[in-house]
Amino acid sequence: MTDGATHVRTNRARWNEISDDYQRLNGPQIRQQAFTGDISWGLWEIPESRLGVLGEVAGRDVLEMGCGGGQWSTALVRRGARAVGLDLSERQLLHSRRLAADTGLTFPLVQASAEAVPFADASFDIVFADHGAFSFADPLRAVPEAARVLRPGGLLAFSHVSPIYEITVRPGRNAPGTRLTRDYFGLRLVAEADGLVSMNLPYGSWIRLFRDSGLIVEDLLEPRPPASTGDMPAAEVSDAGGSTRERAEASAPERGDEAWAHRWPSECIWRLRKPTR
Ligand SMILES: C[S@@+](CC[C@H](N)C(=O)[O-])C[C@H]1O[C@@H](n2cnc3c(N)ncnc32)[C@H](O)[C@@H]1O
Structure with a gap:
């Protein structure tokens, strides 16, 4: 693997360090989908069956950018996709291999940066990530790479925290x-x-960036916590904050974060299409 950009080296080292804790705390929530094939998106775990972001995956070549412990790709293999998992961190990929041993569902795993994808042009029908590589790789490199490896008519779909969320995070939190x-x-x-x-x-x-990469924006989804959690009173939304993004330190968003997100x-979940010609 060759990519010397400082943020890539930092993120690789840091993901290797926090991987075990991340999988211990977040794994159980997302691991279930590897066994059921019922996948769900993002912080609020909204089912794909409700959002319809990926649509039919059976028989499709699918690349997951930043596959982590491989829970999503395993679920897609269970649903008939030919999945490939790409991740920067060897420790995260080790967790993917362990999951494959547990489920008996194997698929290719590749250690690489989303900024330099080691696949030929037009290799995949779907490229996707759920809070994966597009949250950590430079989008100005990763998005053109995703567009390049998509076949004409292919789908790029990925989630990441919103720019609005990002500009309200206090230093040190x-x-x-x-x-x-x-x-x-x-x-x-x-x-x-x-x-x-x-x-x-x-x-x-x-x-x-999407336009310059030759992609058409089909949708921008902005999922909210399920209504069943109730609309929290504004008083509960404070700068004391919660821990939505404390990836290795917390297993679930806290009540204050849910209130904020209501x-x-x-x-954001982007749904982007590479035109057929
Ligand atoms: C928050 S985890 C999400 C993984 C998985 N979707 C999940 O829900 O557990 C983000 C993943 O992106 C990977 N990652 C970070 N920078 C990357 C890059 N430049 N290229 C590929 N993967 C990267 C990390 O190693 C990590 O496994």
């Missing part, structure tokens, strides 16, 4: 607040409290 703390127009490379370097862009920059968009 990993939770959103009610005040603006970061420059919106300065978004790109964001040093997180947990030592990771995440990536985001202003909305207009995302859209121009009022403002916590995450």
